[in-house]
Amino acid sequence: MKFAYYPGCALHSYAKDYDISFRLVCSRLGIELTEVPNWVCCGAMHFPSDLFTYAVQIENLFRAEQIGINQMLIPCAVCYYSIKNALHEYKGNSKNDIIRVLENEKEPEIGVSHPLEILNEKYLSSIGEKVTNPLKGLKLVSYYGCLLTRPPQVLGVKEYEYPTAMDNLLKICGANCLDWSYKVDCCGAGFSMNKKDVVIDLSYRIIKDAKEVGVEAIVVACPMCHLNLDGRQAEMEKKFHEKLQIPILYFTQVLGLAFGFTPKQLGLNRHLVSPLLTLQKLIV
Amino acid sequence: MKDRDEFSEIDTGLGKEVKRISRENVYLCYQCKICSSGCPTSYLMDFPPHRLVRAMQLGESDLMLNSNSLWYCAQCHTCTARCPFDIDIAKVIRALRLRVIRKRKFTDEKTIYHPLLGNLFLSQVIRFGRIFDLGLVIQFKLKTFQLFSDLILGAKMLWKGKLPLSPTKVKDLDKIKKLYKKAVEIEEN
DSSP, rough: EEEEEHHHHHHHHHHHHHHHHHHHHHTTTTTTEEEOOOOOOOOOOOOOOOOOOHHHHHHHHHHHHHTTTTTEEEHHHHHHHHHHHHHHHHHHTTTHHHHHHOOOOOOOOOOOOHHHHHHHHHHHHHHHHHHOOOOOOOEEEEOOOTTOOOOOOHHSSSSSSSOOHHHHEEEEHOOOOOOOOTTTTOGGGGGTTTTTTHHHHHHHHHHHHHHHOOOSSSEESOHHHHHIIIHHHHHHHHHHHHHOOOOEEEEHHHHHHHHTTTTTTOOOGSSSSSOHHHGGGGGO | OOOOOOOOOOOOHHHHHHHHHHHGGGGOOOOOOOHHOTTTGGGGOOHHHHHHHHHHHHHHHHHHHHHEEEEEEOOOOOOHHHOTTTOOOOHHHHHHHHHHHHTOOOOHHHHHHHHHHHHHHHHHHHHHHSSSSSHHHHHHHTTTTTTTTTTHHHHHHHHOSSOOOOOOOOOHHHHHHHHHHHHHHHHOO
């Protein structure tokens, strides 16, 4: 199947490993991705004008439609929320204002999905067939964070308190997917620059709970979650005087490992908390 | 359930103003506190979300605008997801924040550089169309006089190839600039 692909700024810079592994997994599953030409940053909820944010997202959808494919994939949770939210506003109260800004009455027709939705709906069985290197009961927890499931009114998600979309994929890969309490708690994402202490507090609670459940790695689907949990782990250890060293993986990297790609191909050597030792038992 | 557009008899004007800028009706709230109990940053706020909403109902605009709560909201939308009346509290907070930023009624001490970050994001998007992380971080650290915080993290990320050294530029940037001008014009009227 063919999809338009909106990577977002993070997947072009600090989350390059998410981009690389996502492309590899898609190529193995026969998913053809075409990057949206001249896509513009979603603003990550930081732009000082909401109406501008909405207009930029709708403009992005128009740019995606130029490719001629009717479905777009957005792996970054922040971009995914921003674009879905703009669509929600477009269909609701802000429609007239957005049209006035864009000076274009054409409605965006392209569908927007997160890869987790598409993989769950259409590719579960083919993922099972492609697994060549099962994960041998690797103990994982799936961490969704905020914007993959919330607000459910905007994203149309039913399971927003205890989602299982990612768990399904990990189980097929042969991982032992554990239950835990911080699946949809906030890591402090947007405060990474301006209120670092808040991020360290919130992210520590998440990693601590995962550690108590006995995980070998936490699996995420959002570059901001990865940046905070992986990048700030050394600072958490220092602040709370506790050894953590829990590797944080993107779900696409876990799928890639099960498909037989090497850790280096999947960008696993780029993480700040190295997962290589944990993953050694998987390498044949 | 009450009509979503209906206002209570204690309507103070502030609620109407909140509705105008966020399109949410705070008079639907009956103070069940589920928003505050799920809020990950309420421990830092002087007015957790339910009290902030109550202040809006009662027209206590000074109290609302002077609290630090607007700036400690992480926009995680837990309150929005759980509100029994489907009030999008996170959206109300975001709308108020933008309002305060535009009216310049803020001190950096309380807002902790929130407006600065927003402006840096905007200027990068107007210039390149995308965020150039390294440039953004350096500008932010310079302007907040904390160049040496996160130096180790930055170095590690550079070493791991996580921070590109030059920005990528999008075509048709004039259009984005125009969109911004137009959006602000409409919002201010």
